[in-house]
Amino acid sequence: MVTIADIADKLGISKGTVxxxxxxxxxxxxxxxxxxxxxxxxxxxxxxxxKRNVSKKVCVLIYNMEYTSPGHxxxxxxxxxxxxxxxxxxxxxxxxxxxxxxxxxxxxxxxLENDYIGSLVMGISLxxxxxxxxxxxxxxxxxxxxxxxxxxxxxxVAVDNDEGMELAVNHLKSLxxxxxxxxxxxxxxxxxxxxxxxxxxxxxxxxxPTDPQLSGSSYYxxxxxxxxxPRLLERGATAIICSHDQLANAAMVQCQELGxxxxxxxxIIGFDDLPMSPYTAPPLTTIRQDRPQLGKCGYYALDSLxxxxxxxxxxxxxxxxxxxxxxxxx
Amino acid sequence: MVTIADIADKLGISKGTVxxxxxxxxxxxxxxxxxxxxxxxxxxxxxxxxKRNVSKKVCVLIYNMEYTSPGHxxxxxxxxxxxxxxxxxxxxxxxxxxxxxxxxxxxxxxxLENDYIGSLVMGISLxxxxxxxxxxxxxxxxxxxxxxxxxxxxxxVAVDNDEGMELAVNHLKSLxxxxxxxxxxxxxxxxxxxxxxxxxxxxxxxxxPTDPQLSGSSYYxxxxxxxxxPRLLERGATAIICSHDQLANAAMVQCQELGxxxxxxxxIIGFDDLPMSPYTAPPLTTIRQDRPQLGKCGYYALDSLxxxxxxxxxxxxxxxxxxxxxxxxx
Numbered sequence: 001m002v003t004i005a006d007i008a009d010k011l012g013i014s015k016g017t018v019x020x021x022x023x024x025x026x027x028x029x030x031x032x033x034x035x036x037x038x039x040x041x042x043x044x045x046x047x048x049x050x051k052r053n054v055s056k057k058v059c060v061l062i063y064n065m066e067y068t069s070p071g072h073x074x075x076x077x078x079x080x081x082x083x084x085x086x087x088x089x090x091x092x093x094x095x096x097x098x099x100x101x102x103x104x105x106x107x108x109x110x111x112l113e114n115d116y117i118g119s120l121v122m123g124i125s126l127x128x129x130x131x132x133x134x135x136x137x138x139x140x141x142x143x144x145x146x147x148x149x150x151x152x153x154x155x156x157v158a159v160d161n162d163e164g165m166e167l168a169v170n171h172l173k174s175l176x177x178x179x180x181x182x183x184x185x186x187x188x189x190x191x192x193x194x195x196x197x198x199x200x201x202x203x204x205x206x207x208x209p210t211d212p213q214l215s216g217s218s219y220y221x222x223x224x225x226x227x228x229x230p231r232l233l234e235r236g237a238t239a240i241i242c243s244h245d246q247l248a249n250a251a252m253v254q255c256q257e258l259g260x261x262x263x264x265x266x267x268i269i270g271f272d273d274l275p276m277s278p279y280t281a282p283p284l285t286t287i288r289q290d291r292p293q294l295g296k297c298g299y300y301a302l303d304s305l306x307x308x309x310x311x312x313x314x315x316x317x318x319x320x321x322x323x324x325x326x327x328x329x330x
Numbered sequence: 331m332v333t334i335a336d337i338a339d340k341l342g343i344s345k346g347t348v349x350x351x352x353x354x355x356x357x358x359x360x361x362x363x364x365x366x367x368x369x370x371x372x373x374x375x376x377x378x379x380x381k382r383n384v385s386k387k388v389c390v391l392i393y394n395m396e397y398t399s400p401g402h403x404x405x406x407x408x409x410x411x412x413x414x415x416x417x418x419x420x421x422x423x424x425x426x427x428x429x430x431x432x433x434x435x436x437x438x439x440x441x442l443e444n445d446y447i448g449s450l451v452m453g454i455s456l457x458x459x460x461x462x463x464x465x466x467x468x469x470x471x472x473x474x475x476x477x478x479x480x481x482x483x484x485x486x487v488a489v490d491n492d493e494g495m496e497l498a499v500n501h502l503k504s505l506x507x508x509x510x511x512x513x514x515x516x517x518x519x520x521x522x523x524x525x526x527x528x529x530x531x532x533x534x535x536x537x538x539p540t541d542p543q544l545s546g547s548s549y550y551x552x553x554x555x556x557x558x559x560p561r562l563l564e565r566g567a568t569a570i571i572c573s574h575d576q577l578a579n580a581a582m583v584q585c586q587e588l589g590x591x592x593x594x595x596x597x598i599i600g601f602d603d604l605p606m607s608p609y610t611a612p613p614l615t616t617i618r619q620d621r622p623q624l625g626k627c628g629y630y631a632l633d634s635l636x637x638x639x640x641x642x643x644x645x646x647x648x649x650x651x652x653x654x655x656x657x658x659x660x
Contacts, residue, residue, distance in 0.1 A: 034637070149493055152647045160642045163479055296639045300630055307364070309626045312490045313645040317482045 065123030080295025140305035152310035159289035176329035181237035184217035263327030283323035395453030410625025470635035482640035489619035506659035511567035514547035593657030613653035
């Protein structure tokens with residue numbers, strides 16, 4: 001069990017200071033207080049003093065997304081969410097949901113039965129039964145990477161994909177690239193659809209030609225690489241942006257198989273900045289969506305809904321992470 | 331000077347209860363506490379107990395927007411912002427800014443000199459000098475109805491114009507309208523540009539034809555009405571959406587001058603829901619952007635930036651307000 005001494009050790013400060021932060025004492029800086037509370041949540045300290053919201057419970061509903069270990073996409077988002085929610089006095093349960101649960105129990109009923117006042121919903125695709133519920137549900141829900149129109153009880157949280165694609169295209173343009181290709185996961189996914197549109201909008205905003213033949217999308221990475229990559233290379237793409245890092249990694253591997261050097265012959269940019277991305281060959285230049293920060297955005301959105309402020313969308317600023325997979329056009 | 335007794339009187343509760351809320355006592359419901367704090371701010375009570383953020387100051391920077399009296403567009407937004415910021419312990423100054431201030435003093439310098447840790451910026455158009463500053467400034471700024479790309483210290487807050495236009499078009503479609511026109515203020519304004527795009531996107535999403543001749547934009551309302559309205563009527567528009575309520579009101583007046591009955595011959599929808607809109611002839615159906623809620627969104631965005639969470643965009647859910655300016659297509 002984690003103690004105050006453990007937290008003090010980890011941060012290299014006194015137990016008294018940790019204790020002050022946990023008991024919300026006034027004579028400690030706000031920055032230090034935040035760091036201590038976030039570390040306490042991260043280490044699993046369970047005795048956070050809860051002044052308000054006593055006994056109020058929220059849940060993270062998760063479907064089809066890895067979240068159990070550090071480094072998993074969902075893990076970091078949930079950690080960011082908890083780092084805001086728990087010091088604010090909320091209890092956070094993480095619940096993997098199934099299709100059969102969605103079919104048998106409406107969302108509002110599930111929340112009421114289990115005494116949850118709101119949820120962060122992750123990994124649920126547009127075809128899942130609860131997406132239909134979210135059009136009219138009354139219990140606050142924040143959808144990560146998904147969007148439902150016109151329900152004041154539902155908010156969406158995501159990275160700003162438009163801004164991300166513009167950062168990527170701006171960067172390639174500054175390196176002299178004009179023929180920029182795009183490889184994508186299947187457009188049945190909300191996030192891939194949004195990024196696909198954002199890519200073409202960024203080309204237009206940068207005054208670059210848009211050629212539909214310079215893009216391709218498939219459900220499976222291997223299919224995308226086999227079916228579309230050769231066409232992009234034939235049509236003279238000198239740079240390729242990929243909808244997500246795993247696809248970018250596969251594209252780099254395949255291009256190198258075909259005798260192309262990265263970045264000398266071809267520049268590649270990914271999207272997400274997964275933990276693996278600094279360790280691809282070469283290390284991948286990518287657009288980061290900061291996962292703990294996304295979790296915190298999820299908390300801001302849920303807090304607003306719980307306070308009667310019907311925020312519909314929160315978008316996080318992305319960052320361009322420069323590594324070694326992009327070079328000047330020869 | 332406003333006292334605890336005044337607040338208690340206004341809400342019809344005891345002074346003890348008001349006192350509890352103001353001193354952040356735990357034995358009072360969160361909802362009641364919020365109502366009391368918001369009423370205290372609204373009435374001008376100045377002794378809110380400030381536990382944290384003591385002496386921290388933020389400002390509302392306002393340009394070219396009325397805000398001094400209740401009912402003014404800016405007034406309600408500022409009130410919503412203060413209703414969140416002041417109970418959280420921040421001092422809020424409202425500062426009308428001039429073009430010469432912007433030219434002589436960079437934004438960051440102004441904020442530093444005056445000890446402000448962040449700002450909500452309202453009414454500033456894309457051509458103002460500080461908009462260039464906001465691309466690289468470091469002091470947190472939240473722009474209302476404006477957008478600057480790629481600066482993690484700057485966030486944007488607005489109503490979700492896409493959702494608003496979709497609510498308007500959905501409603502007209504449900505009444506049987508197919509030829510829907512659009513009148514707009516000048517597209518040099520960020521918000522009018524966004525709404526213009528959103529209108530055409532909503533037509534497409536609803537499977538309705540898009541005819542550029544069925545839309546028109548001008549800087550002055552009178553010019554817009556004289557130049558574009560006759561063309562829309564000639565081309566057979568049975569409904570017109572306007573980019574803002576004043577323009578919708580002018581369109582209704584002019585149509586009635588021309589012998590058209592509203593809503594029998596023509597349906598009109600506005601945008602904003604200004605205080606005048608229930609009192610136009612006929613009362614105007616419109617898309618509401620809730621001004622106090624927008625101010626609260628502004629606080630959420632600023633609070634996130636001050637806490638190191640780089641939220642880029644917050645969009646508020648709009649509402650369709652049904653009054654008497656729309657009818658079924660004959």
